[in-house]
Amino acid sequence: MSEKEINKEGPGATVAAPKEVQIIELDGHGGHTLEPEWKRLPIGPDHILYSVVVGLALFPILMGDAGHHLADDMPDEDTHPFFPDHFWPYPIIAVVMLIAVGLLSAFVQKNLQLETSADPRATTIPRPDWYFLFLFQFLKLGPELIMSLVIPPVVVGAFLLFPFIDAIAGPRLAHRLGWKSWPVPGRNIITGTIFVLALVYIAFLTLWALAGPEFCLPYFTGPVCGA
Amino acid sequence: MAIPHPRDIQVAVVDWLDERYPFTKAVDEALYQRVPNFANAFYYCFGGMVFILIVFQLLTGVLLAMYYIPDATGNPAPAYNSVLFIQNDVYLGWLIRGVHFWSANLLIIMVLLHMARVYWTGSYRAPRELNWIVGVLMLLIVLFLSLTGYLLPWDTKAYFATEVTIKIAGSAPPAWLGAAIREVLQGGPVVGPPTLQRFFTLHVFVLPAVIVLLMYVHFRFIRAHGISEPL
Amino acid sequence: MTATVITGLAPILVYFWPAPPKGQKKGPINVALQTPVDQLQDGDAVKFDAPRNPNSAFIMADGGGDNAPGELAFGGFVVKNQGKVNVFAINCSHLGCSVALAKAAPGHPEASFDCPCHGSRFRLDGSVLHGPAAYPLSHLSWKQGPNPSEIEVEGIVLGF
Numbered sequence: 001m002s003e004k005e006i007n008k009e010g011p012g013a014t015v016a017a018p019k020e021v022q023i024i025e026l027d028g029h030g031g032h033t034l035e036p037e038w039k040r041l042p043i044g045p046d047h048i049l050y051s052v053v054v055g056l057a058l059f060p061i062l063m064g065d066a067g068h069h070l071a072d073d074m075p076d077e078d079t080h081p082f083f084p085d086h087f088w089p090y091p092i093i094a095v096v097m098l099i100a101v102g103l104l105s106a107f108v109q110k111n112l113q114l115e116t117s118a119d120p121r122a123t124t125i126p127r128p129d130w131y132f133l134f135l136f137q138f139l140k141l142g143p144e145l146i147m148s149l150v151i152p153p154v155v156v157g158a159f160l161l162f163p164f165i166d167a168i169a170g171p172r173l174a175h176r177l178g179w180k181s182w183p184v185p186g187r188n189i190i191t192g193t194i195f196v197l198a199l200v201y202i203a204f205l206t207l208w209a210l211a212g213p214e215f216c217l218p219y220f221t222g223p224v225c226g227a
Numbered sequence: 228m229a230i231p232h233p234r235d236i237q238v239a240v241v242d243w244l245d246e247r248y249p250f251t252k253a254v255d256e257a258l259y260q261r262v263p264n265f266a267n268a269f270y271y272c273f274g275g276m277v278f279i280l281i282v283f284q285l286l287t288g289v290l291l292a293m294y295y296i297p298d299a300t301g302n303p304a305p306a307y308n309s310v311l312f313i314q315n316d317v318y319l320g321w322l323i324r325g326v327h328f329w330s331a332n333l334l335i336i337m338v339l340l341h342m343a344r345v346y347w348t349g350s351y352r353a354p355r356e357l358n359w360i361v362g363v364l365m366l367l368i369v370l371f372l373s374l375t376g377y378l379l380p381w382d383t384k385a386y387f388a389t390e391v392t393i394k395i396a397g398s399a400p401p402a403w404l405g406a407a408i409r410e411v412l413q414g415g416p417v418v419g420p421p422t423l424q425r426f427f428t429l430h431v432f433v434l435p436a437v438i439v440l441l442m443y444v445h446f447r448f449i450r451a452h453g454i455s456e457p458l
Numbered sequence: 459m460t461a462t463v464i465t466g467l468a469p470i471l472v473y474f475w476p477a478p479p480k481g482q483k484k485g486p487i488n489v490a491l492q493t494p495v496d497q498l499q500d501g502d503a504v505k506f507d508a509p510r511n512p513n514s515a516f517i518m519a520d521g522g523g524d525n526a527p528g529e530l531a532f533g534g535f536v537v538k539n540q541g542k543v544n545v546f547a548i549n550c551s552h553l554g555c556s557v558a559l560a561k562a563a564p565g566h567p568e569a570s571f572d573c574p575c576h577g578s579r580f581r582l583d584g585s586v587l588h589g590p591a592a593y594p595l596s597h598l599s600w601k602q603g604p605n606p607s608e609i610e611v612e613g614i615v616l617g618f
Contacts, residue, residue, distance in 0.1 A: 069453030071261040083258035086266065093272065094279045098326070101283070101333065105325015112321075112328055114310060117303030118386030120417065120515075120532040121507045123548075123556035125575050126387035129377055131335050131370070139395075140576070144553075148395045160363050163356035187349075195346060221590075300618050302510065394524070394554060402526070414476040417515060417530050420618045421476055 125213075127227050134205035140224050155198075166191045257450070266454045273341035280334040281442065285435060287327040294320070297427035299381050299420040306381040306423060331373060338366055350455040358448040361441055368438045375430035381423060389426070390418045482617035486601075486610035487514050494606040495536055495543055501569055501582060503537035503559045505548070508613065516547060516613040522593030523551035530614065534598050535559065535571070539582035545600045545611065546571075552578045552591040571595065 071079045080086060105112065116122070128136050139147050158165060170188040208217065209227040216223040231239075244250050294313050298305040313320040342362065345351055351359035378389045397409030414421025493504045508514045508531070515530040531547035533556065548556045555575035562569045570587050571580040578591035585594045599612035 069261070070456055071263045071453060074261075074263055076261075078264050079261040080264060080267075081259045082262050086262045087258075089272065090275050090279065093276060097276065097279060097330075097333070098283065101326045101329040102322060104329040105322055108329075109321070109325075112314065112325055114307065114314075114380055115382040115384050117307040118299070118381045118383055119302055120386070120390075121510075122383050122387075123558065123574075124383055124387055125555065126391045127384065128388050128391070129373065130332075131373060144395075145398060145400065149399055156363075156367070160360055162363075163351045163353070163359050166351070167353065199343075391553070410476060411474050415479075415616070415618075416614070417532075417616065419616065 130206070130210070133209040133227060134202045136227055137205040137209040141219065162191070162195070260450075263454055263456075265457050268457075270340075270344045270347075271454070273337055273344055277334065277337045277341050278442070280330050280337060281438065283326060283330045284334065285439075287323050287330070288431070288435070290323045291327055292431060295379065297379070297424055299423040304381050304420075306379065310380045331376065334369060335373065338369055342366065348455060348457050352455075355448070355452050355455065358445060358452065361445050361448065365438055365441050365445065368434055368441070372430060372434050372438070375426040375434065378423060378426045379430065386418060389422065393418060393422075479617035481512070482615060484517070484612075484614045487516065487613035487615070488603055489609055489611055491536060491607050491609060495538075495602065495609065496606055498536065498538040498543070500538050500541065501562075503535045503571075503582070505533060505535055505559070508532045513616045513618060514613050515616060516598050516611050518547050518549075518596040519599045519612070521547075521551065521596035523591060524554045525549055525551050525593070525596040527596075529596070531596070531598070534611065536609065537582050542583075544582075544584060545598045545609070546584055546595040547598055549596065550575065550578050550580075550591055551586075551593040551595060552576055557595070 127133075135152065138151075141147060166188050169190050171182050173190065174182050208215070211226040213225050213227065216225040241251065291313060294309055294317055296305045296309040299307075310324075313324050315321075317323075345359070345362065374389075374392065378385045393409055393412045396412060397405045399405040399408060410416070412422070412425070413419070414425050487509065489506050489509070491504050491506055493502075498504060508516055515532050516534055518525055518527055518529045518531055520527050521529060525547065529547075529549075531549050533548035535546050535548065535557075537544050537546065537559075550557050550573040552573065553575060555573050557571040557573045557578075557580065560566055560570055560572045560579075568587065569582060571582070573579070573591070576590050577588065578586070579588035580591070580595050581587050584597070586592065600609050602608075603610050
């Protein structure tokens with residue numbers, strides 16, 4: 001389209017005399033009078049959080065049907081229906097476990113016995129339940145603040161994000177390091193080793209604590225005993 | 228009037244329901260989904276065992292709450308006496324409390340075994356990362372449940388274990404923040420009745436609700452992903 | 459959204475802040491001792507507990523490590539050391555376990571306050587004899603009570 005045509009038949013034909021475009025200088029903004037799209041929305045930028053909140057709330061409802069599974073691509077003789085072929089052991093497992101915990105509560109009453117009613121004036125040595133013993137022991141191995149409030153949250157964070165760490169520190173890292181082949185196909189030996197070593201360390205700390213206050217091992221700051 | 232055959236009544240009821248919501252289709256999809264044969268290995272059942280144990284915990288927890296008194300004033304405290312009452316006087320109280328106690332211990336072991344299995348079969352990898360995160364959150368909630376539940380009998384070892392825990396949480400720098408955390412967790416200047424009340428609320432109302440919700444999310448994820456291939 | 463969250467959350471957070479129960483008040487607490495202060499032997503200490511009725515605790519006057527000025531203690535020691543009488547809170551400055559007096563004995567050359575938890579030891583003047591504790595025992599503010607076997611220690615009636 002040429003300028004002539006616009007002048008003749010456009011909706012603005014009568015006022016089509018070329019007008020000088022005035023550039024309005026707004027304090028410091030060189031002619032940019034329009035804000036970005038998200039800023040021009042009638043809601044603030046943080047309102048994107050609304051969709052996240054609503055999405056999280058509705059997530060279980062919105063998720064709908066099962067997706068496409070591995071089993072869908074497998075021959076029928078390699079799969080079986082969930083019910084009853086896969087389901088039947090669970091009621092049996094439930095009954096067996098119920099009997100097991102029932103027998104435990106009948107015959108191992110010792111662990112259920114209470115000490116005296118709590119009194120802050122009592123002089124006892126605090127000792128956590130067995131699943132926190134490793135933390136309790138770990139606390140003794142360094143400055144309290146670092147061992148209690150720095151390392152555990154970092155470890156929990158790494159644990160939460162483990163799939164992503166595993167994906168990054170795997171073959172991608174090997175590629176960058178110029179390794180010709182990845183030692184164990186399908187396994188990430190770097191994160192795998194760290195994971196297993198961490199579990200072994202936790203087990204070791206638990207056993208150390210369980211060995212009791214008489215059992216001491218040498219450490220940088222002097223011997224450290226169990227709990 | 229002829230008496231309809233029970234089967235006809237059943238069909239009529241199911242038809243009536245199905246006209247309003249596709250129940251049969253939903254149930255069929257859930258129940259007759261195909262599962263790979265390799266998922267029959269014993270180590271694939273730890274997750275189911277965790278689920279069963281959590282159901283035990285919810286049921287016995289409700290039963291215990293019928294007699295438990297979350298009041299720690301005085302010595303011996305009503306909370307302590309009520310636990311003794313459950314243990315010694317309530318008919319089969321020892322059994323219900325014992326099942327709650329032992330299931331809690333077994334639950335932690337099973338959660339760890341389940342996690343080890345998921346790690347071993349590489350089931351945390353794409354596209355299942357989010358389900359791993361949900362699972363780790365549930366592990367943390369199980370630990371918090373154990374921590375808060377440990378205080379409820381209000382005996383000496385529970386008291387001092389909790390005191391140490393709160394002290395650790397309260398050692399966060401700067402000093403005013405740590406003191407504030409401690410004050411809020413304790414509900415007062417020392418571990419006392421308000422602390423028991425707060426831990427009781429968490430243990431009985433908040434954490435179970437959260438873990439049930441997360442379990443639902445966990446299962447919906449499994450439904451969407453299917454069982455991962457073994458390595 | 460920010461405003462919504464803040465206006466919604468703030469009252470809840472405020473609600474969580476513990477209100478002092480009725481009857482909670484600070485002030486001197488009368489404690490009966492098993493041995494009156496003036497009869498205490500040099501190098502000896504007498505332990506006392508905070509009263510149960512009304513449920514009370516003592517307020518530390520100073521402190522370091524796990525103890526801090528203003529922290530509460532549920533017991534203490536009156537100790538006489540080289541003619542000087544001190545009153546200490548019972549809590550170890552390491553992690554707050556209750557210390558106990560261990561008299562001088564074979565294999566234990568100096569009388570000290572020993573902590574059963576991690577083995578910290580304190581001299582009778584409160585200073586550290588052996589780690590892991592890094593700070594001395596906390597003092598309690600006190601004065602002689604109306605009769606010789608009683609002292610008045612600064613503390614708080616907890617109200618529960």
